[in-house]
Amino acid sequence: MTVRVAVTGATGRMGGEVLAAAADRDDVDVVLAVSRSAGETVEGVAVEAAADLPELLAERDPDVLVDFTGPESCIEYAAACAEAGVAVVSGTTGLGDDGFDALREVAADVPVLYASNFSRGIAALRRAVREAVPALDGYDIELTETHHNAKRDAPSGTALTILEDIDDVRGAAERVHGREGEAPRTEGEVGVHARRAGDIAGEHEVLLAGNHESLSLTHRAGSRGVFAAGALDAAAWLSGRDAGWYDFTEVLE
Numbered sequence: 271m272t273v274r275v276a277v278t279g280a281t282g283r284m285g286g287e288v289l290a291a292a293a294d295r296d297d298v299d300v301v302l303a304v305s306r307s308a309g310e311t312v313e314g315v316a317v318e319a320a321a322d323l324p325e326l327l328a329e330r331d332p333d334v335l336v337d338f339t340g341p342e343s344c345i346e347y348a349a350a351c352a353e354a355g356v357a358v359v360s361g362t363t364g365l366g367d368d369g370f371d372a373l374r375e376v377a378a379d380v381p382v383l384y385a386s387n388f389s390r391g392i393a394a395l396r397r398a399v400r401e402a403v404p405a406l407d408g409y410d411i412e413l414t415e416t417h418h419n420a421k422r423d424a425p426s427g428t429a430l431t432i433l434e435d436i437d438d439v440r441g442a443a444e445r446v447h448g449r450e451g452e453a454p455r456t457e458g459e460v461g462v463h464a465r466r467a468g469d470i471a472g473e474h475e476v477l478l479a480g481n482h483e484s485l486s487l488t489h490r491a492g493s494r495g496v497f498a499a500g501a502l503d504a505a506a507w508l509s510g511r512d513a514g515w516y517d518f519t520e521v522l523e
């Protein structure tokens with residue numbers, strides 16, 4: 271079956287990757303692409319005005335909307351999907367608690383699958399972290415993420431997800447964002463470091479260190495294609511499901 275997909279943020283970095291990845295697949299068909307700046311053609315797809323999204327959803331009847339935009343637009347577009355009965359796959363980060371609450375409300379009406387990172391490697395890294403942290407009880411933990419110089423939110427959504435994983439298996443810890451001046455480490459704190467440079471697609475390292483050994487778990491995305499592929503896998507998996515909140519790990523099972 272071919273899943274009818276709508277893409278928001280079509281002129282953005284991830285929007286373009288999703289359109290490029292979709293063009294190479296038989297299981298998805300892009301029936302709509304929108305952006306704040308309409309009029310361009312991206313990967314051979316005409317980009318229409320995001321302001322017209324409610325009408326365009328009714329007219330094109332997509333099964334799933336794939337959203338990589340910004341926190342406010344993500345919620346606005348998801349609400350339009352709830353009205354139109356269209357499922358939502360979103361990877362937009364920086365939502366904050368209010369944004370997640372709003373997205374969960376949308377999940378009462380339509381299926382919603384959210385992931386701060388759609389790469390299979392990060393899914394595997396998260397499993398490794400959940401195993402390593404309790405196995406290395408008392409070890410210091412430092413999390414470092416590195417992204418391109420145009421990324422807006424810090425720390426990354428993936429870093430926040432990994433921090434939640436650590437809290438889940440070890441109990442809530444103090445998070446120390448960078449250090450400056452007299453700043454000795456306190457027991458149990460997690461250091462969090464965000465670097466921005468060049469065109470790096472996304473790197474995450476979890477360092478666990480004891481007195482005579484350290485373990486470093488690192489993921490590097492070689493290109494945004496891995497995120498686009500995961501998001502389209504999620505769209506194909508989500509289509510036709512009941513309203514509710516779904517996790518990317520379910521797609522990988």
Ligand SMILES: NC(=O)C1=CN([C@@H]2O[C@H](COP(=O)(O)OP(=O)(O)OC[C@H]3O[C@@H](n4cnc5c(N)ncnc54)[C@H](O)[C@@H]3O)[C@@H](O)[C@H]2O)C=CC1
Pocket residue numbers: 278279280281282283284285305306307320338339340341342343360361362363364385386387388389427494497
């Ligand atoms: N979950 C994942 O696997 C991944 C998530 N991301 C996230 O996706 C989002 C987009 O990233 P990029 O494509 O690099 O950004 P970008 O800046 O290249 O593209 C964002 C697109 O969304 C639109 N947009 C942004 N804010 C908007 C607003 N308030 N209203 C309407 N449209 C708006 C822009 O016009 C643009 O078309 C970010 O939150 C990023 O962290 C990025 C890569 C992977």
Ligand SMILES: O=C(O)C1=N[C@H](C(=O)O)C[C@H](O)C1
Pocket residue numbers: 363386387417418421425426427428429471472473
């Ligand atoms: O903005 C990006 O580029 C990325 N954002 C996501 C995040 O905030 O974790 C995922 C990926 O690392 C790329």
